[in-house]
Amino acid sequence: QKEVEQNSGPLSVPEGAIASLNCTYSDRGSQSFFWYRQYSGKSPELIMFIYSNGDKEDGRFTAQLNKASQYVSLLIRDSQPSDSATYLCAVTATTDSWGKLQFGAGTQVVVTP
Amino acid sequence: GAGVSQSPSNKVTEKGKDVELRCDPISGHTALYWYRQSLGQGLEFLIYFQGNSAPDKSGLPSDRFSAERTGGSVSTLTIQRTQQEDSAVYLCASSSLTGSSYEQYFGPGTRLTVT
Numbered sequence: 001q002k003e004v005e006q007n008s009g010p011l012s013v014p015e016g017a018i019a020s021l022n023c024t025y026s027d028r029g030s031q032s033f034f035w036y037r038q039y040s041g042k043s044p045e046l047i048m049f050i051y052s053n054g055d056k057e058d059g060r061f062t063a064q065l066n067k068a069s070q071y072v073s074l075l076i077r078d079s080q081p082s083d084s085a086t087y088l089c090a091v092t093a094t095t096d097s098w099g100k101l102q103f104g105a106g107t108q109v110v111v112t113p
Numbered sequence: 114g115a116g117v118s119q120s121p122s123n124k125v126t127e128k129g130k131d132v133e134l135r136c137d138p139i140s141g142h143t144a145l146y147w148y149r150q151s152l153g154q155g156l157e158f159l160i161y162f163q164g165n166s167a168p169d170k171s172g173l174p175s176d177r178f179s180a181e182r183t184g185g186s187v188s189t190l191t192i193q194r195t196q197q198e199d200s201a202v203y204l205c206a207s208s209s210l211t212g213s214s215y216e217q218y219f220g221p222g223t224r225l226t227v228t
Contacts, residue, residue: 032215043204043219044156088156092215099144099208099215100169105155 003027004091006104013083013111019076021107023089026070033065033072034090037083038106044088048074079111115140117220119205125226126195134190134223138207145188146208146217147180151201159203162188163210195227 003026013019021035032051036044050056050063050072062075072091076083086106093100118137126132138145147159158172162182173179177195182188192199202224206217 034216036219043202043222046216046218049216090217099163099210099217100146100158100161101217102158103156 003102004104006089006107009108011109013079015113019079019109021074021087024071025091030091032092035074036088038086081111084111117207119220119223123224129194131193134203136188136205142207142209144208144210146206147190148204149201197227200227
């Protein structure tokens with residue numbers, strides 16, 4: 001079982017719609033959760049982080065965390081073609097070094113005009 | 114402020130040669146991480162430095178890989194006797210790890226091609 005799981009996609013989203021990405025993790029002790037956006041040929045860019053249960057909003061992005069169910073999600077509202085990228089979920093690992101991240105394989109999002 | 118920088122941006126080398134990849138973290142960040150991303154694959158953790166503590170080398174794939182961090186800042190990842198399977202993008206990230214802040218910020222990466 002992978003430690004951080006994401007649907008690989010591609011997730012096709014019409015322009016202006018909401019893109020919903022999900023991520024589940026196996027380490028119940030994980031405390032910090034991150035979403036990175038990676039354009040093709042570029043390095044990952046941090047777009048959201050969340051540490052507490054509930055929702056966190058930043059512009060068109062909302063991260064949702066449910067530690068009891070061990071999932072974290074990312075909503076992208078009013079999706080734009082520029083949102084087309086791979087979105088990586090990352091979770092802190094508590095079994096090894098403090099601050100070390102475990103990454104999911106990523107979900108590819110394609111926003112169609 | 115300046116982000117994480119890496120050099121070179123691209124490196125082509127012949128099989129069997131040694132290569133050195135450099136990472137300059139964000140000023141004031143005490144933690145530095147190296148990852149590898151092969152074509153179409155996820156991020157593979159390689160090594161982690163935090164302050165003056167012994168590095169976490171648990172992700173290094175073989176003893177041909179080594180890394181050091183001098184003066185708590187710049188880091189160099191060395192790959193000896195490169196093999197074709199070492200071809201990948203090598204990414205460096207840094208983090209402040211102050212208070213509850215664990216966010217990692219990535220550099221642009223070094224694309225290594227072993228011919």
